[in-house]
Amino acid sequence: MLDQGGRRWIVVFLINDPKARLGKPAIDALLQWLAER
Numbered sequence: 001m002l003d004q005g006g007r008r009w010i011v012v013f014l015i016n017d018p019k020a021r022l023g024k025p026a027i028d029a030l031l032q033w034l035a036e037r
Contacts (some may be wrong), residue, residue: 003035
């Protein structure tokens with residue numbers, strides 16, 4: 001992903017749980033937060 005300054009970031013998430021799909025909103029929020037910094 002690119003931040004507002006044009007810097008490239010690599011972000012890796014691993015949720016190892018049968019209900020991992022439930023973590024998507026948290027992942028999306030964290031990516032948004034990172035992109036705004």
